[in-house]
Amino acid sequence: MHSLEFGSNLKAIARAGAGVNNIPVDKCTEQGIVVFNTPGANANAVKELVLTTLMASSRNLFAGVEWAKSLKGEGDQVPKLVEAGKKQFVGKEIKGKTLGVIGLGAIGALVANDALDLDMDVIGFDPFISVNTAWNLSRNVQRAMSIEELFANSDFITVHVPLTADTKGMFNKQTFSIMKDGVHIVNFSRDGLVNEEDITAALESGKVGKYITDFPNENVLKMKNAVPIPHLGASTQESEENCAIMAARQVKEFMETGNIKNSVNFPNAAIPYTGKKRVAAFHKNVPNMVGQITSAISDYELNIADMVNRSRGDYAYTMIDIENKVNGDVIPGLKEKISQIEGIVSIRVI
Numbered sequence: 001m002h003s004l005e006f007g008s009n010l011k012a013i014a015r016a017g018a019g020v021n022n023i024p025v026d027k028c029t030e031q032g033i034v035v036f037n038t039p040g041a042n043a044n045a046v047k048e049l050v051l052t053t054l055m056a057s058s059r060n061l062f063a064g065v066e067w068a069k070s071l072k073g074e075g076d077q078v079p080k081l082v083e084a085g086k087k088q089f090v091g092k093e094i095k096g097k098t099l100g101v102i103g104l105g106a107i108g109a110l111v112a113n114d115a116l117d118l119d120m121d122v123i124g125f126d127p128f129i130s131v132n133t134a135w136n137l138s139r140n141v142q143r144a145m146s147i148e149e150l151f152a153n154s155d156f157i158t159v160h161v162p163l164t165a166d167t168k169g170m171f172n173k174q175t176f177s178i179m180k181d182g183v184h185i186v187n188f189s190r191d192g193l194v195n196e197e198d199i200t201a202a203l204e205s206g207k208v209g210k211y212i213t214d215f216p217n218e219n220v221l222k223m224k225n226a227v228p229i230p231h232l233g234a235s236t237q238e239s240e241e242n243c244a245i246m247a248a249r250q251v252k253e254f255m256e257t258g259n260i261k262n263s264v265n266f267p268n269a270a271i272p273y274t275g276k277k278r279v280a281a282f283h284k285n286v287p288n289m290v291g292q293i294t295s296a297i298s299d300y301e302l303n304i305a306d307m308v309n310r311s312r313g314d315y316a317y318t319m320i321d322i323e324n325k326v327n328g329d330v331i332p333g334l335k336e337k338i339s340q341i342e343g344i345v346s347i348r349v350i
Protein backbone atom coordinates (compact mmCIF):
# COMPACT_ATOMS: atom_id res chain seq x y z
CA MET A 1 0.00 0.00 0.00
CA HIS A 2 3.05 2.27 0.11
CA SER A 3 2.29 3.85 -3.25
CA LEU A 4 -1.40 4.55 -2.52
CA GLU A 5 -2.92 7.93 -1.72
CA PHE A 6 -5.56 7.68 0.99
CA GLY A 7 -8.87 9.50 0.75
CA SER A 8 -9.79 11.83 3.60
CA ASN A 9 -12.68 9.52 4.58
CA LEU A 10 -10.45 6.54 5.22
CA LYS A 11 -10.74 5.66 8.90
CA ALA A 12 -9.05 2.29 9.31
CA ILE A 13 -6.94 -0.36 7.62
CA ALA A 14 -6.88 -3.93 8.90
CA ARG A 15 -4.13 -6.36 8.02
CA ALA A 16 -5.45 -9.92 8.17
CA GLY A 17 -2.06 -11.10 9.34
CA ALA A 18 0.83 -10.08 11.56
CA GLY A 19 3.37 -8.15 9.48
CA VAL A 20 2.43 -4.57 8.61
CA ASN A 21 5.49 -3.66 6.56
CA ASN A 22 3.26 -3.50 3.46
CA ILE A 23 1.34 -0.58 5.03
CA PRO A 24 2.76 2.97 5.41
CA VAL A 25 2.01 3.02 9.14
CA ASP A 26 3.66 6.40 9.89
CA LYS A 27 1.71 8.09 7.10
CA CYS A 28 -1.51 6.52 8.45
CA THR A 29 -0.75 7.81 11.95
CA GLU A 30 -0.18 11.34 10.67
CA GLN A 31 -3.53 11.17 8.86
CA GLY A 32 -5.39 9.69 11.84
CA ILE A 33 -5.99 6.33 10.15
CA VAL A 34 -6.01 3.38 12.56
CA VAL A 35 -4.02 0.36 11.41
CA PHE A 36 -4.99 -3.00 12.91
CA ASN A 37 -3.35 -6.38 12.62
CA THR A 38 -4.47 -9.76 13.92
CA PRO A 39 -1.81 -10.84 16.41
CA GLY A 40 -1.55 -14.56 16.93
CA ALA A 41 -4.37 -15.47 14.53
CA ASN A 42 -2.01 -17.21 12.10
CA ALA A 43 0.66 -18.23 14.61
CA ASN A 44 -0.22 -21.93 14.74
CA ALA A 45 -0.12 -22.21 10.95
CA VAL A 46 3.35 -20.67 10.83
CA LYS A 47 4.60 -22.76 13.74
CA GLU A 48 3.52 -25.99 12.04
CA LEU A 49 5.35 -25.10 8.83
CA VAL A 50 8.49 -23.93 10.64
CA LEU A 51 8.80 -27.26 12.42
CA THR A 52 7.85 -29.21 9.29
CA THR A 53 10.47 -27.53 7.13
CA LEU A 54 13.08 -27.63 9.90
CA MET A 55 12.77 -31.42 10.09
CA ALA A 56 12.27 -31.94 6.36
CA SER A 57 15.35 -29.98 5.39
CA SER A 58 17.49 -31.53 8.08
CA ARG A 59 16.65 -34.86 6.48
CA ASN A 60 17.27 -33.48 2.94
CA LEU A 61 13.70 -34.42 2.17
CA PHE A 62 13.03 -31.78 -0.47
CA ALA A 63 16.14 -32.63 -2.51
CA GLY A 64 15.52 -36.35 -1.99
CA VAL A 65 11.97 -36.19 -3.32
CA GLU A 66 13.11 -34.21 -6.35
CA TRP A 67 15.80 -36.79 -7.03
CA ALA A 68 13.38 -39.70 -6.62
CA LYS A 69 11.04 -38.10 -9.15
CA SER A 70 13.94 -37.73 -11.57
CA LEU A 71 14.17 -41.53 -11.74
CA LYS A 72 10.88 -41.67 -13.62
CA GLY A 73 11.31 -43.78 -16.77
CA GLU A 74 13.97 -46.08 -15.27
CA GLY A 75 11.46 -48.91 -15.08
CA ASP A 76 12.43 -51.96 -12.98
CA GLN A 77 15.70 -50.29 -12.07
CA VAL A 78 14.04 -47.67 -9.85
CA PRO A 79 14.21 -49.63 -6.53
CA LYS A 80 17.86 -50.51 -7.14
CA LEU A 81 18.75 -46.95 -8.09
CA VAL A 82 16.97 -45.68 -4.96
CA GLU A 83 18.97 -47.95 -2.67
CA ALA A 84 22.22 -47.07 -4.40
CA GLY A 85 21.60 -43.33 -4.51
CA LYS A 86 19.95 -42.60 -1.16
CA LYS A 87 23.26 -42.15 0.66
CA GLN A 88 23.63 -38.71 -0.87
CA PHE A 89 20.64 -37.60 1.23
CA VAL A 90 21.72 -38.83 4.66
CA GLY A 91 20.48 -36.19 7.08
CA LYS A 92 20.67 -35.21 10.72
CA GLU A 93 18.11 -35.72 13.46
CA ILE A 94 16.98 -32.63 15.31
CA LYS A 95 16.77 -34.45 18.65
CA GLY A 96 19.45 -33.17 21.00
CA LYS A 97 20.37 -30.26 18.74
CA THR A 98 20.03 -26.64 19.81
CA LEU A 99 17.36 -24.45 18.25
CA GLY A 100 17.80 -20.69 18.62
CA VAL A 101 14.53 -18.76 18.46
CA ILE A 102 14.83 -15.03 17.82
CA GLY A 103 11.61 -13.22 18.76
CA LEU A 104 9.40 -14.93 21.32
CA GLY A 105 6.06 -13.45 20.31
CA ALA A 106 2.99 -15.34 19.12
CA ILE A 107 4.88 -17.58 16.67
CA GLY A 108 8.29 -17.78 18.33
CA ALA A 109 6.84 -18.91 21.67
CA LEU A 110 4.82 -21.71 20.01
CA VAL A 111 7.85 -22.87 18.03
CA ALA A 112 10.07 -22.80 21.13
CA ASN A 113 7.64 -24.81 23.26
CA ASP A 114 6.98 -27.46 20.61
CA ALA A 115 10.68 -27.82 19.75
CA LEU A 116 11.24 -28.82 23.39
CA ASP A 117 8.66 -31.56 22.91
CA LEU A 118 10.70 -32.75 19.93
CA ASP A 119 13.64 -33.17 22.33
CA MET A 120 15.57 -30.15 21.09
CA ASP A 121 17.40 -27.80 23.42
CA VAL A 122 15.91 -24.38 22.92
CA ILE A 123 17.51 -21.03 23.48
CA GLY A 124 15.47 -17.85 22.99
CA PHE A 125 16.23 -14.17 22.55
CA ASP A 126 13.68 -11.37 22.81
CA PRO A 127 14.58 -8.17 24.67
CA PHE A 128 11.01 -6.86 24.32
CA ILE A 129 9.06 -9.98 25.26
CA SER A 130 5.51 -9.21 26.39
CA VAL A 131 4.24 -10.38 29.77
CA ASN A 132 1.54 -12.48 28.06
CA THR A 133 4.04 -14.37 25.95
CA ALA A 134 6.41 -14.81 28.85
CA TRP A 135 3.58 -16.54 30.74
CA ASN A 136 3.05 -18.95 27.82
CA LEU A 137 6.70 -19.80 27.36
CA SER A 138 8.04 -23.04 28.84
CA ARG A 139 10.56 -22.45 31.61
CA ASN A 140 12.82 -24.93 29.81
CA VAL A 141 13.48 -22.39 27.08
CA GLN A 142 16.89 -20.98 27.96
CA ARG A 143 17.19 -17.24 27.85
CA ALA A 144 20.06 -15.86 25.76
CA MET A 145 21.42 -12.66 27.28
CA SER A 146 22.49 -11.42 23.85
CA ILE A 147 21.75 -12.31 20.26
CA GLU A 148 25.44 -13.19 19.84
CA GLU A 149 25.05 -15.86 22.54
CA LEU A 150 22.16 -17.36 20.56
CA PHE A 151 24.07 -17.19 17.27
CA ALA A 152 27.13 -18.89 18.77
CA ASN A 153 25.27 -21.80 20.36
CA SER A 154 22.56 -22.79 17.86
CA ASP A 155 22.58 -25.64 15.34
CA PHE A 156 19.32 -24.30 13.88
CA ILE A 157 18.11 -20.69 14.06
CA THR A 158 14.56 -19.58 13.41
CA VAL A 159 13.61 -15.91 13.34
CA HIS A 160 10.20 -14.50 14.32
CA VAL A 161 10.57 -10.72 14.55
CA PRO A 162 8.94 -7.93 12.52
CA LEU A 163 10.96 -6.27 9.77
CA THR A 164 11.94 -2.85 11.14
CA ALA A 165 14.87 -0.50 10.75
CA ASP A 166 16.45 -2.30 13.74
CA THR A 167 16.00 -5.85 12.48
CA LYS A 168 16.72 -5.25 8.77
CA GLY A 169 19.77 -7.24 7.69
CA MET A 170 20.27 -8.81 11.15
CA PHE A 171 21.62 -11.90 9.35
CA ASN A 172 24.79 -10.70 7.67
CA LYS A 173 28.46 -11.45 7.11
CA GLN A 174 29.38 -10.39 10.63
CA THR A 175 26.62 -12.36 12.38
CA PHE A 176 27.23 -15.46 10.20
CA SER A 177 30.85 -15.40 11.38
CA ILE A 178 29.68 -15.94 15.00
CA MET A 179 27.49 -18.94 14.08
CA LYS A 180 28.38 -22.63 14.11
CA ASP A 181 29.59 -24.07 10.81
CA GLY A 182 26.73 -25.59 8.83
CA VAL A 183 23.97 -23.86 10.81
CA HIS A 184 20.48 -24.06 9.30
CA ILE A 185 18.56 -20.79 9.19
CA VAL A 186 14.78 -20.70 9.00
CA ASN A 187 13.13 -17.44 7.95
CA PHE A 188 9.35 -17.28 7.98
CA SER A 189 9.39 -13.61 9.00
CA ARG A 190 10.50 -11.32 6.17
CA ASP A 191 13.15 -11.39 3.43
CA GLY A 192 14.72 -8.08 4.50
CA LEU A 193 16.00 -9.60 7.75
CA VAL A 194 18.69 -11.37 5.76
CA ASN A 195 21.42 -9.72 3.71
CA GLU A 196 21.12 -11.59 0.42
CA GLU A 197 24.64 -11.10 -0.81
CA ASP A 198 26.09 -12.28 2.50
CA ILE A 199 23.90 -15.37 2.78
CA THR A 200 24.68 -16.33 -0.82
CA ALA A 201 28.37 -16.36 0.10
CA ALA A 202 27.74 -18.15 3.42
CA LEU A 203 25.76 -20.90 1.65
CA GLU A 204 28.43 -21.18 -1.02
CA SER A 205 31.18 -21.66 1.57
CA GLY A 206 29.09 -24.06 3.70
CA LYS A 207 29.17 -21.71 6.70
CA VAL A 208 25.37 -21.81 6.47
CA GLY A 209 24.22 -25.34 5.66
CA LYS A 210 20.64 -24.55 4.66
CA TYR A 211 18.52 -21.45 4.26
CA ILE A 212 14.82 -22.15 4.50
CA THR A 213 12.86 -19.10 3.49
CA ASP A 214 9.22 -18.28 2.94
CA PHE A 215 10.25 -15.42 0.63
CA PRO A 216 11.71 -16.65 -2.66
CA ASN A 217 12.98 -14.23 -5.28
CA GLU A 218 15.24 -14.63 -8.29
CA ASN A 219 18.39 -14.47 -6.13
CA VAL A 220 17.08 -16.95 -3.58
CA LEU A 221 16.24 -19.42 -6.36
CA LYS A 222 19.88 -19.30 -7.50
CA MET A 223 21.33 -19.85 -4.00
CA LYS A 224 22.99 -23.15 -3.19
CA ASN A 225 21.12 -25.05 -0.45
CA ALA A 226 18.29 -22.55 -0.19
CA VAL A 227 14.86 -24.10 0.40
CA PRO A 228 12.32 -21.71 -1.14
CA ILE A 229 8.80 -22.01 0.24
CA PRO A 230 6.23 -19.91 -1.68
CA HIS A 231 5.07 -17.76 1.29
CA LEU A 232 2.91 -20.54 2.69
CA GLY A 233 3.49 -19.84 6.39
CA ALA A 234 -0.01 -18.58 7.09
CA SER A 235 -1.73 -20.34 4.22
CA THR A 236 -4.15 -22.66 5.95
CA GLN A 237 -7.92 -22.49 5.87
CA GLU A 238 -7.98 -22.16 9.66
CA SER A 239 -5.48 -19.32 9.76
CA GLU A 240 -7.10 -17.34 6.95
CA GLU A 241 -10.47 -17.67 8.63
CA ASN A 242 -9.08 -16.68 12.06
CA CYS A 243 -7.35 -13.62 10.60
CA ALA A 244 -10.34 -12.51 8.54
CA ILE A 245 -12.76 -12.82 11.46
CA MET A 246 -10.45 -11.02 13.86
CA ALA A 247 -9.76 -8.20 11.39
CA ALA A 248 -13.45 -7.73 10.57
CA ARG A 249 -14.47 -7.73 14.25
CA GLN A 250 -11.84 -5.15 15.17
CA VAL A 251 -12.85 -2.80 12.35
CA LYS A 252 -16.56 -3.23 13.08
CA GLU A 253 -16.02 -2.47 16.77
CA PHE A 254 -13.96 0.61 15.92
CA MET A 255 -16.41 1.96 13.34
CA GLU A 256 -19.44 1.39 15.58
CA THR A 257 -18.05 2.32 18.99
CA GLY A 258 -14.62 3.92 18.58
CA ASN A 259 -13.10 1.19 20.76
CA ILE A 260 -9.64 0.09 19.62
CA LYS A 261 -8.10 -3.33 20.04
CA ASN A 262 -4.91 -4.57 18.37
CA SER A 263 -3.89 -1.40 16.59
CA VAL A 264 -0.24 -1.07 15.64
CA ASN A 265 -0.30 2.73 15.60
CA PHE A 266 -3.15 3.92 17.88
CA PRO A 267 -3.28 3.14 21.61
CA ASN A 268 -5.68 0.41 22.66
CA ALA A 269 -8.71 2.04 24.32
CA ALA A 270 -12.18 0.84 25.21
CA ILE A 271 -15.18 1.87 27.25
CA PRO A 272 -18.45 -0.07 27.19
CA TYR A 273 -20.68 1.36 24.48
CA THR A 274 -24.08 2.29 25.83
CA GLY A 275 -25.49 3.93 22.72
CA LYS A 276 -24.87 7.44 24.07
CA LYS A 277 -23.19 9.92 21.73
CA ARG A 278 -19.46 9.46 21.85
CA VAL A 279 -16.71 11.88 20.83
CA ALA A 280 -13.62 10.00 19.62
CA ALA A 281 -10.59 12.20 18.96
CA PHE A 282 -7.11 11.27 17.85
CA HIS A 283 -4.63 13.99 18.72
CA LYS A 284 -1.07 14.94 19.49
CA ASN A 285 0.14 13.78 22.89
CA VAL A 286 0.61 17.29 24.31
CA PRO A 287 -0.69 18.97 27.48
CA ASN A 288 -4.26 20.23 27.82
CA MET A 289 -5.81 18.37 24.87
CA VAL A 290 -8.40 16.66 27.08
CA GLY A 291 -9.13 19.99 28.80
CA GLN A 292 -9.74 21.74 25.48
CA ILE A 293 -11.96 18.91 24.15
CA THR A 294 -14.08 18.80 27.33
CA SER A 295 -14.34 22.57 27.30
CA ALA A 296 -15.65 22.48 23.71
CA ILE A 297 -18.24 19.89 24.81
CA SER A 298 -19.36 22.01 27.77
CA ASP A 299 -19.73 25.03 25.44
CA TYR A 300 -22.67 23.07 24.00
CA GLU A 301 -23.99 22.51 27.53
CA LEU A 302 -23.37 18.81 27.23
CA ASN A 303 -22.48 16.74 30.28
CA ILE A 304 -19.79 14.05 30.29
CA ALA A 305 -20.81 10.50 31.34
CA ASP A 306 -17.58 8.58 30.85
CA MET A 307 -14.20 9.04 29.24
CA VAL A 308 -10.88 7.41 28.44
CA ASN A 309 -7.58 8.91 27.32
CA ARG A 310 -4.67 6.76 26.21
CA SER A 311 -1.38 7.78 24.68
CA ARG A 312 1.13 6.05 22.45
CA GLY A 313 4.34 7.86 21.66
CA ASP A 314 3.62 11.27 20.15
CA TYR A 315 -0.12 10.66 19.80
CA ALA A 316 -3.11 10.02 22.05
CA TYR A 317 -6.72 8.94 21.71
CA THR A 318 -9.59 10.32 23.75
CA MET A 319 -13.16 9.03 23.86
CA ILE A 320 -15.83 10.93 25.75
CA ASP A 321 -19.41 9.73 26.26
CA ILE A 322 -22.05 12.43 26.57
CA GLU A 323 -24.75 12.11 29.22
CA ASN A 324 -27.50 14.18 27.57
CA LYS A 325 -29.50 13.14 24.57
CA VAL A 326 -27.69 15.07 21.86
CA ASN A 327 -29.66 16.95 19.28
CA GLY A 328 -28.28 15.88 15.86
CA ASP A 329 -28.14 19.54 14.77
CA VAL A 330 -25.31 20.35 17.17
CA ILE A 331 -23.01 17.56 16.00
CA PRO A 332 -21.50 19.29 12.93
CA GLY A 333 -20.75 22.41 15.03
CA LEU A 334 -19.26 20.35 17.86
CA LYS A 335 -17.08 18.38 15.46
CA GLU A 336 -15.91 21.58 13.78
CA LYS A 337 -15.09 23.21 17.12
CA ILE A 338 -13.05 20.23 18.31
CA SER A 339 -11.28 19.81 14.98
CA GLN A 340 -10.08 23.42 15.23
CA ILE A 341 -8.14 22.68 18.44
CA GLU A 342 -4.46 22.66 17.58
CA GLY A 343 -3.12 19.10 17.72
CA ILE A 344 -6.35 17.33 16.72
CA VAL A 345 -5.65 14.84 13.91
CA SER A 346 -9.08 13.28 13.47
CA ILE A 347 -12.45 13.49 15.18
CA ARG A 348 -15.63 11.43 15.05
CA VAL A 349 -18.92 11.76 16.87
CA ILE A 350 -20.47 8.30 16.90
Ligand SMILES: NC(=O)c1ccc[n+]([C@@H]2O[C@H](COP(=O)([O-])OP(=O)(O)OC[C@H]3O[C@@H](n4cnc5c(N)ncnc54)[C@H](O)[C@@H]3O)[C@@H](O)[C@H]2O)c1
Nearest residue numbers: 018019103104105106107126128160161162188189233234
Ligand atom coordinates in the same frame (compact mmCIF):
# COMPACT_ATOMS: atom_id res chain seq x y z
N1 LIG B 1 5.39 -16.27 6.63
C1 LIG B 1 4.19 -15.91 7.01
O1 LIG B 1 3.19 -16.22 6.38
C2 LIG B 1 4.04 -15.09 8.28
C3 LIG B 1 2.87 -15.20 9.03
C4 LIG B 1 2.78 -14.47 10.22
C5 LIG B 1 3.82 -13.63 10.59
N2 LIG B 1 4.91 -13.52 9.80
C6 LIG B 1 6.04 -12.65 10.18
O2 LIG B 1 6.47 -13.09 11.47
C7 LIG B 1 6.67 -11.96 12.30
C8 LIG B 1 6.41 -12.37 13.75
O3 LIG B 1 5.03 -12.70 13.89
P1 LIG B 1 4.38 -12.88 15.34
O4 LIG B 1 2.93 -13.14 15.11
O5 LIG B 1 5.15 -13.83 16.17
O6 LIG B 1 4.57 -11.41 15.91
P2 LIG B 1 4.63 -10.93 17.44
O7 LIG B 1 4.48 -9.46 17.39
O8 LIG B 1 3.71 -11.73 18.27
O9 LIG B 1 6.13 -11.29 17.89
C9 LIG B 1 7.26 -10.58 17.47
C10 LIG B 1 8.26 -10.67 18.59
O10 LIG B 1 9.51 -10.14 18.12
C11 LIG B 1 10.11 -9.49 19.22
N3 LIG B 1 11.17 -8.61 18.73
C12 LIG B 1 11.03 -7.40 18.11
N4 LIG B 1 12.26 -6.92 17.79
C13 LIG B 1 13.16 -7.86 18.21
C14 LIG B 1 14.57 -7.95 18.14
N5 LIG B 1 15.31 -6.97 17.61
N6 LIG B 1 15.17 -9.05 18.65
C15 LIG B 1 14.45 -10.03 19.21
N7 LIG B 1 13.09 -10.01 19.31
C16 LIG B 1 12.47 -8.93 18.80
C17 LIG B 1 8.96 -8.77 19.90
O11 LIG B 1 9.28 -8.43 21.24
C18 LIG B 1 7.86 -9.83 19.83
O12 LIG B 1 7.84 -10.63 20.98
C19 LIG B 1 5.70 -10.91 11.76
O13 LIG B 1 6.14 -9.60 12.02
C20 LIG B 1 5.67 -11.19 10.28
O14 LIG B 1 6.67 -10.43 9.63
C21 LIG B 1 5.04 -14.23 8.66
Ligand SMILES: O=C(O)CC[C@@H](O)C(=O)O
Nearest residue numbers: 016017018019042234235
Ligand atom coordinates in the same frame (compact mmCIF):
# COMPACT_ATOMS: atom_id res chain seq x y z
O1 LIG C 1 -1.17 -12.97 3.96
C1 LIG C 1 -0.50 -13.99 4.02
O2 LIG C 1 -0.74 -15.03 3.40
C2 LIG C 1 0.74 -14.01 4.88
C3 LIG C 1 0.67 -13.07 6.04
C4 LIG C 1 1.92 -13.09 6.83
O3 LIG C 1 3.05 -12.81 6.09
C5 LIG C 1 1.79 -12.19 8.03
O4 LIG C 1 2.62 -11.31 8.21
O5 LIG C 1 0.87 -12.42 8.81
